Amino acid sequence: MLTARSLALRFGLLFALTTGSTLAARAQTAPVAAPAPAATPPPLAGEAAPAPLPPPTTGVPTGIELLLPQASPRALVAQAVGLTDVTVEYHSPSVRGRSVWGGLVPYDQVWRAGANENTLIRFSTPVLLHGQSVPAGQYSYYVIPHQDRDWEVALNRVTTHWGTDGYDPQQDAIRVPVQTEPAQFQESLLYWFSNVRPNGAHLNLTWEKRTVVLLFEVEVHKQVLAGVEQALQQQPNNWELLAQAADYLVQNNLQPERALAWINESIRLQSEVSNNWIKARLLAQQQDYGTAIVYARKAIKMGDKDDEAFKSRLPNMRLSLTEWQARAY
Numbered sequence: 282m283l284t285a286r287s288l289a290l291r292f293g294l295l296f297a298l299t300t301g302s303t304l305a306a307r308a309q310t311a312p313v314a315a316p317a318p319a320a321t322p323p324p325l326a327g328e329a330a331p332a333p334l335p336p337p338t339t340g341v342p343t344g345i346e347l348l349l350p351q352a353s354p355r356a357l358v359a360q361a362v363g364l365t366d367v368t369v370e371y372h373s374p375s376v377r378g379r380s381v382w383g384g385l386v387p388y389d390q391v392w393r394a395g396a397n398e399n400t401l402i403r404f405s406t407p408v409l410l411h412g413q414s415v416p417a418g419q420y421s422y423y424v425i426p427h428q429d430r431d432w433e434v435a436l437n438r439v440t441t442h443w444g445t446d447g448y449d450p451q452q453d454a455i456r457v458p459v460q461t462e463p464a465q466f467q468e469s470l471l472y473w474f475s476n477v478r479p480n481g482a483h484l485n486l487t488w489e490k491r492t493v494v495l496l497f498e499v500e501v502h503k504q505v506l507a508g509v510e511q512a513l514q515q516q517p518n519n520w521e522l523l524a525q526a527a528d529y530l531v532q533n534n535l536q537p538e539r540a541l542a543w544i545n546e547s548i549r550l551q552s553e554v555s556n557n558w559i560k561a562r563l564l565a566q567q568q569d570y571g572t573a574i575v576y577a578r579k580a581i582k583m584g585d586k587d588d589e590a591f592k593s594r595l596p597n598m599r600l601s602l603t604e605w606q607a608r609a610y
Contacts (some may be wrong), residue, residue, distance in 0.1 A: 353396035360474040362482045363501030364508075366405040369422065369484065371395035373470045381489040386426060391435070393444040394424040394486060395470060401440055402484075409498040410436075411457045420454055424486065424493060431458040434495050457495075464492040502535060523547035524556040531563045554583045554591065558598065565601070570609035577602045 353374040360367050374396040379385050386392050394400040399421040406417050420436035423445070427433075435456040442448060450456075470488040481498035509526045516522055524547040530540035540563055547556040557580040564573035581598055584591040 351397075356472070358472045358474070360477060360482060362474075362477060362497075363479040363499045364406060364504045365408065365499040365501075366403075367408075367474075367482070367484070367497075368403040369400065369472045370403075371400040371422075371470070371472060372397040374488075375469045376466075376489050382426060382491060383428060388426050388428045390425070391445050391448055391450075392424050392426065394422050397444070399437075399440055399442050399444065402436065406499060406504060409500065410455055410495075413455055413457075415455055423448070424459075425456075432461050432493060433457065434459045434493070460494040460496070462492045462494060464490055466490055502533065505529060518550060520547045520550035520553070520556065523550070524553075524559055527556075527563070528559050531559060531566060534566065537563065537567055552583075554580050557583065562601075565605050568608075570605045573605050574602065574609060577605065 351372070353372040356371055356373045358369050372395050382388075400423075401419055402422045403419045404415065404417050408415050408417075415436065419440055420438065421440050421442065423435040423437060425433040425435065433456055435450070436454045437448065438452045438454055439447070439449065464487050467487045467489060470486070473485050473487065474482050475485055476483045480501045481496070484495040484497065486493040486495075509522075509529070512522055513519075513526065523543045527540045527544035527547065530536050530543075541560075544556055544560045544563060548560065557576050561573045561576035561580060564570075564576065577598065581595070581602070584595065586592065
């Protein structure tokens with residue numbers, strides 16, 4: 282028989298178990314409140330207030346410049362003319378259905394000869410325009426079109442303008458008349474070189490149905506001979522340098538007295554097939570065929586018949602010898 286004390290103990294234990302289960306279930310299903318943010322303590326005396334937190338970002342980066350194609354893309358064209366490097370840097374606009382000459386590009390006004398910044402031309406050595414010497418360097422390239430007379434090209438010393446903004450004709454290094462020619466339709470402005478020779482070339486600008494032609498020359502022989510003199514000062518007893526220098530003069534029919542002095546010194550230092558043959562050609566050029574024949578025969582006799590380079594030259598050497606013999610006798 283259960284006593285009153287036993288019943289009380291059992292009832293208390295049952296109540297505790299039931300209450301604990303109910304509280305646990307409520308803890309699993311009830312939402313948990315977020316903890317309150319900690320209060321920012323007030324700044325102490327003499328201290329600056331803390332900076333506020335930055336606003337949340339959207340995830341899209343800012344301050345980035347998009348790379349997009351230019352309407353008038355940059356272009357570069359370069360050409361070696363003799364010992365001179367010529368480079369043109371420009372931006373190429375397109376016609377896009379517009380009237381160009383006398384419209385988009387007005388007559389009788391200075392034009393940047395391209396788009397955007399100045400069109401730039403660079404010469405690595407001095408050049409000649411209409412017989413006038415233009416120093417080596419970089420210039421802005423401008424065109425002045427005309428309807429009823431020759432067009433003009435101006436090379437300006439200022440190279441940092443945007444097109445013609447700030448253009449000052451007093452800064453022109455030179456202004457010369459130029460030729461213009463009809464051309465097949467060209468949508469995008471194009472610079473190109475033609476008639477390239479050791480001593481000159483044509484620089485052409487073609488756009489829409491017209492080509493502007495700038496003729497320029499370079500003093501290539503003067504440049505070569507200056508280099509030869511410098512090389513011979515450093516190596517005066519180099520027979521090969523002397524032979525090469527004489528051969529250059531013979532090929533270009535220049536300064537025969539100087540060529541003869543150089544080739545004689547080359548042969549004195551070391552007599553070879555090459556320098557004897559150069560002397561034979563020089564003498565024939567001066568119509569001294571009898572002496573030319575002597576040196577030609579000597580060169581042919583000295584040649585190594587097993588040398589492939591000599592074997593390839595031998596037919597032309599014999600042909601020249603035959604021609605000189607016909608003229609001498």
